[in-house]
Amino acid sequence: MFNGMKRTAMRQRTAAMAAGLLVGLGGAAYSVAADAPSMGDLQVKYRQAMYTVMAGNFAPLGAMAAGKAPFDAKEAQKRADRVAFVSNMLNEGFPPGSDKGKGTRAKPEIWTNRAEFDRLMQDLQKQTAALAAAAKTGDEAKFKPAAAAAGKACKTCHDKFKTED
């Protein structure tokens, strides 16, 4: 009974999310057009946007960790908070069907080897939380290894589940 209700609620949420994505990501503009983007296309667009936001905020952290930019405690904390926050949103970037969207570089193995993908995602979330905590101390000596570990978590998953640039 509870499971049935839960499934119904999940279906309703999924439907709302789908409708939301279509409207929110510009699908409405294409609704009667022949070149309408598929649901997969919109899901890929949303997924890639999350990763672009991740990259744009992780990059300054990486530069500081590598000594290519001076350490700025306030900046590090701001960027690390964002990276940690967005990393917790990524799980929903890979729904069933979004393996086929336009421009995706996500490998099919994400959907066929989900347990391993989920494990790497959880590791990323753990490392970015640790990075945010390290950045909050304002201590460069704590920040640097935490940023390196988070960067490694990104790379480990990209190496395994993302097609090369």
Place this chain on the structure above:
Amino acid sequence: MFNGMKRTAMRQRTAAMAAGLLVGLGGAAYSVAADAPSMGDLQVKYRQAMYTVMAGNFAPLGAMAAGKAPFDAKEAQKRADRVAFVSNMLNEGFPPGSDKGKGTRAKPEIWTNRAEFDRLMQDLQKQTAALAAAAKTGDEAKFKPAAAAAGKACKTCHDKFKTED
């Protein structure tokens, strides 16, 4: 003296951010290519990604507020927290020079009438914070007007500063 130091620190941060964007957003892959994206292109990509993440999370809220999806307190809170968080990142999406990037639909008036743009941005941030607070109560009657007000803040700025789809 302090201002001079502050300017130097700002320049260093800006340089780090620029380098970061180039690396983080794929610029490295193009570094010797003739079709290298400009800094403006990368800034536009980052800006649009933030708005795509906003849209993907605001849309389900809009659907619930309009009665097109059943109210789900937990879902509303999660989405509202994200919308509030990302709305506080948007300010940095419009640096000087990013009025010219590839695919932008940002009107030039953002850069020529910045005070008005900043005022609307602050209003968005205020409304999304209020929405997150309303969603946290779990009370649909508090949630709905707050979501409508946040949606209106989005639309007011789009109408004034964004080229039509």
